[in-house]
Amino acid sequence: MQKQETLTKNQKIILDLIEKSDQPLKAYSILFDVKKKGINAPLQVYRALNKLVKIGKIHKIESRNAFIACKNSKCQIANATIFSICESCEDVTEIHDNKLSEHLRDFKDNKGMKYNKYNLEFFGLCKKCV
């Protein structure tokens, strides 16, 4: 078992908000939404986001500068993320595919690099937008 992280007030507020959305949220839109809860400054948001990313509760969609909750209840995949992103409606879905994950986990380059993390983003058109 992993150490159970205890979240602080700010971290909880922000995680709650992100978990209620099934789509990624941007930092300043989060800030706008949590102002009524007493979080006033960007830095307070970014600090919480960074922590939540670190412990795997949320992931950053790098190409969109946005944050989405990890749906995997185990939350042990902070370091191995795969997303599909629709370039039309911007719908983002986390992908869980054992075969692909294995391949990525086992990947070795020829430079002797030691990997501990990867992020993969697929882009295209979802069923609705095709």
Added chain:
Amino acid sequence: MQKQETLTKNQKIILDLIEKSDQPLKAYSILFDVKKKGINAPLQVYRALNKLVKIGKIHKIESRNAFIACKNSKCQIANATIFSICESCEDVTEIHDNKLSEHLRDFKDNKGMKYNKYNLEFFGLCKKCV
């Protein structure tokens, strides 16, 4: 054969600069460097960068907001990029691995999404930094 793109003056200046570096460059560092060539504003840089990305001459390292030249002379892989990034020295290398590329190209999710592009970034420690 693909249509041979003709680059404009600004695009050439900026591509030259990026190709001379074996590491990713950031937009504002590029701007600083090309001021002596008469490129004065961020937008001039971003416009050239966007075009160069589009035609596959350079790639954006999303997690770093930086741009690196594509070393593949065919430049047909604008839509399928794999990088390894050392989290200590920030060294970035483009990875060409046929087997992995095939897997990614052939990947199908169960949502009927139509992919036309992907970007994969591996993070870890390079040989020097281990």
Added chain:
DNA sequence: TAACACTGTGTAATAATATAACATAATTAA
């Protein structure tokens, strides 16, 4: 050749994303 579409340019302003620096408080570990 004129009208048009398309792409690129130059400039100014501003939006959006993210961090530095500082003082202080709460929590945990020794």
Added chain:
DNA sequence: TTAATTATGTTATATTATTACACAGTGTTA
């Protein structure tokens, strides 16, 4: 109970990227 660590609140600022506008060059096409 001191020290170390982590989080907070606030102000200011750095970094990354786009909007808006006027105009110039190129290549259709009619």
